[in-house]
Amino acid sequence: MSTLTKPNHMGRKISRIRELKDMKQEALAQAMGTNQQTVSILENSEEIDDEKLAEVAKALGVSVEAIKNFSDEGVINYFNTFSDNSINQGPIGNQNICHxxxxxxxxxxxxxxxxxxxxxxxxxxxxxxxxxxxxxxx
CATH class of the missing domain: 1.20.5 (Single alpha-helices involved in coiled-coils or other helix-helix interfaces)
Incomplete structure (x- = not known):
């Protein structure tokens, strides 16, 4: 028995996006007009039909493509390369270094x-x- 999840497990992708948005299953259920148990079943489903996926995407505030193309590695890479250089974004660049x-x-x-x-x-x-x-x- 393998404990690894398949890379295209739609329910797991929905779960990860929901967690990244700091949303509980109850909140997602309320946004979808359903109950928490239904969301739990949905998140444990490997495949989800397009109509249901569109409903979940709308409730999460993301596109269907975002859910389909979601990967943990992509998120990790994004946050590992993210830095707020807002001070250095102007035409003067890194001129604020003190020497x-x-x-x-x-x-x-x-x-x-x-x-x-x-x-x-x-x-x-x-x-x-x-x-x-x-x-x-x-």
């Missing part, structure tokens, strides 16, 4: 840090002078 030299940035941050310490040191020296004047005045 900087890390060593230059490190030197810049070091210099800024050094200036801050010098200001802190000057502030502390001024504070000491002020406190010494207060002590002498008493």
């Amino acid at each position: 900087f030299n890390p060593l230059d940035k490190l030197v810049e941050v070091y210099e800024e840090n050094k200036k801050l310490y010098e200001r802190l040191l000057k502030s502390e020296q001024d504070k000491i002078e002020y406190l010494e004047k207060l002590l002498k005045a008493k």
